[in-house]
Amino acid sequence: VSNCNDIKLSGLTPDLYLEKHINYILSYESKKDDYTYIMTEHLRISGMYWGLTALDITHNLHKIDKKEVLSFIKQCQHECGGIGASILHDPHLLHTLSAIQILCYYKALDTINVEKVVEYIKNRQKDDGSFEGDKWGEIDTRFSFCAIASLALLNRLNEVNIEKAVSFIKSCMNFDGGFGSKPGSESHAGLIYCCLGTLSITGHLHIVKADELGWWLAERQLPSGGLNGRPEKLPDVCYSWWVLASLKILGRLNWINTNKMINFILYCQDAETGGFSDRPGDMVDPFHTLFGLSALSLLGYTKADLKTINPTYCMPQYIMDEMNLKPDRLD
Ligand SMILES: COc1ccc(S(=O)(=O)N2Cc3cc(-c4ccc(C=O)o4)ccc3N(Cc3cncn3C)C[C@H]2Cc2ccc(O)cc2)cc1
Numbered sequence: 001v002s003n004c005n006d007i008k009l010s011g012l013t014p015d016l017y018l019e020k021h022i023n024y025i026l027s028y029e030s031k032k033d034d035y036t037y038i039m040t041e042h043l044r045i046s047g048m049y050w051g052l053t054a055l056d057i058t059h060n061l062h063k064i065d066k067k068e069v070l071s072f073i074k075q076c077q078h079e080c081g082g083i084g085a086s087i088l089h090d091p092h093l094l095h096t097l098s099a100i101q102i103l104c105y106y107k108a109l110d111t112i113n114v115e116k117v118v119e120y121i122k123n124r125q126k127d128d129g130s131f132e133g134d135k136w137g138e139i140d141t142r143f144s145f146c147a148i149a150s151l152a153l154l155n156r157l158n159e160v161n162i163e164k165a166v167s168f169i170k171s172c173m174n175f176d177g178g179f180g181s182k183p184g185s186e187s188h189a190g191l192i193y194c195c196l197g198t199l200s201i202t203g204h205l206h207i208v209k210a211d212e213l214g215w216w217l218a219e220r221q222l223p224s225g226g227l228n229g230r231p232e233k234l235p236d237v238c239y240s241w242w243v244l245a246s247l248k249i250l251g252r253l254n255w256i257n258t259n260k261m262i263n264f265i266l267y268c269q270d271a272e273t274g275g276f277s278d279r280p281g282d283m284v285d286p287f288h289t290l291f292g293l294s295a296l297s298l299l300g301y302t303k304a305d306l307k308t309i310n311p312t313y314c315m316p317q318y319i320m321d322e323m324n325l326k327p328d329r330l331d
């Protein structure tokens with residue numbers, strides 16, 4: 001049965017236009033009056049994490065003004081300890097994690113009040129072990145990952161109830177071996193990544209049905225070589241990261257056809273502007289640019305010099321080594 005929800009790729013495999021992607025990210029960070037830049041203020045600090053990580057794995061982090069980044073992050077921390085997407089934006093776990101990830105790159109965790117940010121994260125955990133994204137109470141396994149990854153990077157994992165956090169993740173496991181945002185929610189590749197990341201950091205990967213989940217993840221690959229996030233959906237390059245990082249954690253990355261995957265990712269580049277889009281021909285953005293480059297690194301694409309990326313944290317492996325962080329993997 002041909003899957004109508006796929007795209008046709010013809011012709012040869014494109015090269016990786018590495019210099020164009022580096023210039024795209026550098027110009028994005030500098031064009032502060034650009035429409036897209038202004039329209040993404042609500043995710044600014046996450047956008048900075050995506051841009052800075054893309055620059056680091058392409059050996060260009062030094063081209064960004066460190067003082068400017070650290071001063072911005074410092075201004076985003078609230079009295080309550082939480083960090084917002086931009087100055088005067090409400091604090092949220094999503095942006096708190098992005099800020100901490102960036103500070104690890106600069107070995108500058110003392111830029112923020114660590115005691116207060118730990119208190120903010122602790123206060124997000126509910127009695128059932130789940131985490132709310134902010135004080136408004138939305139529960140999602142994404143926020144479990146943000147909380148656990150943040151605390152692990154701060155070396156303060158013992159501040160929350162790990163057993164209860166893991167039991168909540170377990171309560172979100174579906175019959176197909178996948179995970180959703182809450183108990184009973186449908187399996188989704190992005191949430192599977194968050195749940196596996198949480199289990200990898202807390203050393204509880206043994207609760208996962210690795211073969212069923214590995215099969216579900218490999219089933220995301222379409223004839224085009226691209227991966228989707230759920231059955232019947234269109235392929236999207238950011239799913240390359242969610243699915244491949246999950247398979248890497250499960251020790252089953254070779255269950256995907258690597259060459260067809262690489263080909264799809266390279267077709268998502270914009271040869272004119274630089275950057276990656278969600279699928280060939282769409283508009284590029286820093287989010288898909290990071291995940292396209294990270295997926296290539298994970299797949300061992302050797303035609304370009306990309307640093308190794310850690311599948312659990314989506315941060316350069318050398319940072320995890322320097323911080324002596326060893327998230328679990330099934331090998
Ligand atoms: C363009 O529409 C959206 C929709 C959702 C979002 S999101 O913040 O909830 N988010 C991350 C995300 C970011 C971008 C983007 C555009 C420009 C920049 C500058 O840095 O970043 C684009 C999409 C996007 N999405 C939506 C998406 C991606 N692929 C398919 N879709 C529908 C993902 C979304 C959820 C998210 C994922 C990871 C993460 O660390 C944080 C949020 C952002 C823009």
Ligand SMILES: [Zn+2]
Nearest residue numbers: 236237238278
């Ligand atoms: Zn996407």
